[in-house]
Amino acid sequence: MEILFLCVVIFLFLLAVFDLSVGVSNDAVNFLNSAIGSKAASFKRVLIVASIGVFIGAAMSNGMMEIARHGIFRPEHFSFYDLICIFMAVMVTDIILLDVFNSLGMPTSTTVSMVFELLGATFVVALIKMAGGIGLGFDDLLNTEKALSVILGIFLSVAIAFFFGTVVQFISRMVFSFNYRSNLKWKIGIFGGICATAIVYFLLIKGAKDLSFMTPELKAWIKNNTALIILSCFAVFTVLMQLLHVCKVNVLKAIVLMGTFSLAVAFAGNDLVNFIGVPLSGLASYQDFMANGGGDSKGFLMDSLNGPANTPIYFLIGAGVIMVVSLATSKKARNVTKTEIGLGSQQGGDEMFGSSRIARRLVRWTLSFLSWLRRVTPAKVRRWFNRRFNVDETIMDQGAAFDLIRGSVNLVLAGALIALGTSLKLPLSTTFVTFMVAMGTSLADRAWGRESAVFRITGVISVIGGWFLTAGAAFIGAGLIVAAMHYGGQWVMLLLAALTIFIIINSNRRFRKKTQEDNGDALFQTIISTQDKTQTWPLLMMYITEQQEKFMTYAEEKYRDITSAFITESAGILGKTESSLARQKTTLKNARRKETLCLRHLTREMAIEKSTWFYLSNNCCMGILYNLRRINEVCKEHVDNNFLPLPPKYTTEYEMIRTQISTLFNDTVKLMGSGDTDMISTLRRHCDEIKDTVSDTYHRVHDQLRDGDTSAMAVLYVYVNLLQETQEMVSSIRKYLRAFAKLRDSDFRTRPAKIMVPTA
Known part of the structure; x- marks a missing residue:
């Protein structure tokens, strides 16, 4: 001893x-x-x-x-x-x-x-x-x-x-x-x-x-x-x-x-x-x-x-x-x-x-x-x-x-x-x-x-x-x-x-x-402390793009996780995803607060010109997050209750849609990394094509739901919700692409800018 x-x-x-x-x-x-x-x-x-x-x-x-x-x-x-x-x-x-x-x-x-x-x-x-x-x-x-x-x-x-x-x-x-x-x-x-x-x-x-x-x-x-x-x-x-x-x-x-x-x-x-x-x-x-x-x-x-x-x-x-x-x-x-x-x-900054x-x-x-x-x-x-x-x-x-x-x-x-x-x-x-x-x-x-x-x-x-x-x-x-x-x-x-x-x-x-992770946010501190307002917007655009690129990559990953877990009935993954999406909401809000603080360091004309599209891009990201949360919530409840899984014929057709959406997310991320705005019109047309495909699938499932077997009604309702939220998510991506194009527009004139109301 x-x-x-x-x-x-x-x-x-x-x-x-x-x-x-x-x-x-x-x-x-x-x-x-x-x-x-x-x-x-x-x-x-x-x-x-x-x-x-x-x-x-x-x-x-x-x-x-x-x-x-x-x-x-x-x-x-x-x-x-x-x-x-x-x-x-x-x-x-x-x-x-x-x-x-x-x-x-x-x-x-x-x-x-x-x-x-x-x-x-x-x-x-x-x-x-x-x-x-x-x-x-x-x-x-x-x-x-x-x-x-x-x-x-x-x-x-x-x-x-x-x-x-x-x-x-x-x-x-x-x-x-x-x-x-x-x-x-x-x-x-x-x-x-x-x-x-x-x-x-x-x-x-x-x-x-x-x-x-x-x-x-x-x-x-x-x-x-x-x-x-x-x-x-x-x-x-x-x-x-x-x-x-x-x-x-x-x-x-x-x-x-x-x-x-x-x-x-x-x-x-x-x-x-x-x-x-x-x-x-x-x-x-x-x-x-x-x-x-x-x-x-x-x-x-x-x-x-x-x-x-x-x-x-x-x-x-x-x-x-x-x-x-x-x-x-x-x-x-x-x-x-x-x-x-x-x-x-004494000054405004990132509130902890x-x-x-x-x-x-x-x-x-x-x-x-x-x-x-x-x-x-x-x-x-x-x-x-x-x-x-x-x-x-x-x-x-x-x-x-x-x-x-x-x-x-x-x-x-x-x-x-x-x-x-x-x-x-x-x-x-x-x-x-x-x-x-x-x-x-x-x-x-x-x-x-x-x-x-x-x-x-x-x-x-x-x-x-x-x-x-x-x-x-x-x-x-x-x-x-x-x-x-x-x-x-x-x-x-x-x-x-x-x-x-x-x-x-x-x-x-x-x-x-x-x-x-904190060191990776050094760009924000640089923007806040810079005295040259002409340099603020390029730095801020770099920061916004970096944050939203991370979110789009995250959204694509979670969309695949949620839908795969729904098809394979993995309740554990859906539960972890629910917590992750809740944390991501806080991350998005913090990023928006930081970016809003950075906007105050722009010249008045530049702030008026860019703020409308900045807020639209942020709202689109938040909308995508809400779509994911609603999809996950319904899928989790269904899987937790041990209801019938999605029939194979619906699984096959949906996996094709999911592949298209993953491709859309990945192409959007690549676009943000390269800054090639010439591809935006092509991606927006791709969004319209996906929306049409999802809409056709939705109406077909809805008709089958009305006339089909009542034993599969619960899972088909979940499937219909998934398709609806997916369509809304694609619409948000389409709006985001336009907002991103306006933010990237370097042809800024010093004339008083007209405040534009963004549309889809």
């Missing part, structure tokens, strides 16, 4: 290496977003600054692991075997949860996940021990105060951070406006002094409080002289920032990079316990058991974990190196960062989230409130606010999601709130605070327009829901896993280890595939 326990401890450390990588990917959102989103520096320089902060914070952390050692459970009442099961369950659950959330691009809290995993696993083990009649209650086995304080901190941090983010950014924007460069003068010195002082305060109170060089005497001196330190820093930094501004140094970029560094130091210095606390506690337990346990793993109690543990420096340096390498190389870190930047972007009922209600109520507010506000006041909040004057670097004023407020305010919460003994999460501050500042900056608000509110709700979902999933998952290990013993441990490795490999494979 000792060898098994050694293997478990080694496995915990292997998982810790991956957990460090995954955790950095998740928490990169805390200290990268503002610098990246405001383009304060190149991505490489931002990473260098953040990496230095992460390494310093990790290397100088004192490694105190109280939460993992005795913060949730009372170790004096748990055996070595109990704790090994708890630690194993926590690490397995943590790896799975964090990797899933990162792959989805959803930031979550490593603090919440670890606390609730420990709580869930300990709760189940406590139930098992109490059922065994040990004479102890929950108060003797669990320490729920820490978990309750974390929950309280979550609720407070979400509301407070959003509120202050909105208010502070609103005031900052009133002071500087969106055309902030013309309003700096003497203001930048005071603003820079406030920001730099807040950052220093954050580093001293929050970021450095647990670093190894912070002796009790030094902590006491800082606490007793906090006011003097703040006033001195404010005076010095105000003068310094004003001098830098006079010397033509961009003070705002310096503030953003300082804030990035401070958050990175605090993250690594204080959150390191979330990643390596459990494995180190497992190692300490194993060492104590081997020295004093006498081989009785289920009887040896772990009183030793009540004492403090100073983590060896080589563990801290190793953790720092892993975190820095992960930060520099992790694509998932960029995926999580993209979520917050997308939700707070859909619409929800609660978001629509909130937007409607807000619009009603704003309408009332405009009515009661004096006209002069409204005009003054509109001048200060004129989004058209926004000054941003090329490719930035928001300006440097908002980036500075994001970092400084997040640091100040975390420092304040620390001084009030509230366990605020850096993830919660930084995310909600960013959402509040984006709201104050009018980044949530009427056409994007519903999507961004849905995104915020989804992210917040993900945080609370983390707590529930961590509690339940760790509890189930620890119960399985407690009763299943070593074989379940080995099985869970193998399962964890498989999940990690499979998750990374899926993420690489998704990343490849």
